[in-house]
Amino acid sequence: MSSCLRFTDPDENPSPSGGRWEKRAVDLGDGSEVVYVPRLIPRDQAWEWFRYLNREIPWTRPSIRVFGRSCVQPRETCYIAEKGLAPMRYSGYQPNSYSWEEYPVVKDILMTVCEAFPGSKFNTVLLNRYKNGSDYVAWHSDEDKLYGSAPEIASVSFGCEREFLLRKKPTKSQAAKGARHSDRKQLEHKQQSFVLKHGSLLLMKGYTQRDWVHSVPKRLKADSIRINLTFRHIVA
Numbered sequence: 306m307s308s309c310l311r312f313t314d315p316d317e318n319p320s321p322s323g324g325r326w327e328k329r330a331v332d333l334g335d336g337s338e339v340v341y342v343p344r345l346i347p348r349d350q351a352w353e354w355f356r357y358l359n360r361e362i363p364w365t366r367p368s369i370r371v372f373g374r375s376c377v378q379p380r381e382t383c384y385i386a387e388k389g390l391a392p393m394r395y396s397g398y399q400p401n402s403y404s405w406e407e408y409p410v411v412k413d414i415l416m417t418v419c420e421a422f423p424g425s426k427f428n429t430v431l432l433n434r435y436k437n438g439s440d441y442v443a444w445h446s447d448e449d450k451l452y453g454s455a456p457e458i459a460s461v462s463f464g465c466e467r468e469f470l471l472r473k474k475p476t477k478s479q480a481a482k483g484a485r486h487s488d489r490k491q492l493e494h495k496q497q498s499f500v501l502k503h504g505s506l507l508l509m510k511g512y513t514q515r516d517w518v519h520s521v522p523k524r525l526k527a528d529s530i531r532i533n534l535t536f537r538h539i540v541a
């Protein structure tokens with residue numbers, strides 16, 4: 306069950322720059338926070354970029370390992386990274402890394418993110434394409450020492466609106482006891498839901514990767530393509 310979001314508005318205390326966007330911050334507690342920008346990119350510009358990404362990106366649907374079993378990833382992927390960075394790996398899969406120079410529009414999207422959040426730093430991007438509502442991303446966190454202890458991850462969405470869920474990870478003692486029914490119920494209340502709109506940005510900050518997991522569940526009514534870019538910063 307997803308709880309209703311209660312937003313605070315950081316623009317009530319505008320920062321020196323990056324203030325021309327409506328931003329909705331959600332404090333998840335204990336040092337975790339997300340900021341949702343519903344209209345990072347104007348609608349027509351976002352459709353133009355959607356068409357470019359859909360057409361030009363070399364999408365692949367790799368085999369990954371989940372709980373020791375090989376399966377086809379339930380969405381298409383591409384990875385772009387600065388040269389010389391440590392390789393990225395998830396679920397037993399190490400994507401080929403393409404260069405930023407080959408995809409100028411991806412750089413333009415990154416520039417827009419950096420204008421909205423001056424001071425943020427990103428050097429890689431993982432792109433995902435969901436052909437329709439049967440494509441999804443399962444519960445996971447992007448916690449990896451490659452990204453440091455409290456990474457900022459900027460997620461920009463295009464095309465079909467999809468639900469994005471965030472759920473608190475069980476604490477060590479909850480995990481040790483095994484998720485009893487009452488604990489499970491408690492954790493369900495610590496779930497947040499966002500409908501990520503065409504041209505929107507969701508910034509995950511602080512301990513969101515350490516303490517929360519996220520997913521984009523199957524939605525059989527979603528009948529068109531969604532493209533998502535998660536900008537990340539590899540520290541080593």
Ligand SMILES: O=C(O)CCC(=O)C(=O)O
Pocket residue numbers: 431433442447460469501519521533535
């Ligand atoms: O598609 C999304 O909104 C999220 C993708 C994601 O979580 C990931 O690539 O790690």
Ligand SMILES: [Fe+2]
Pocket residue numbers: 445446447519
């Ligand atoms: Fe993720």
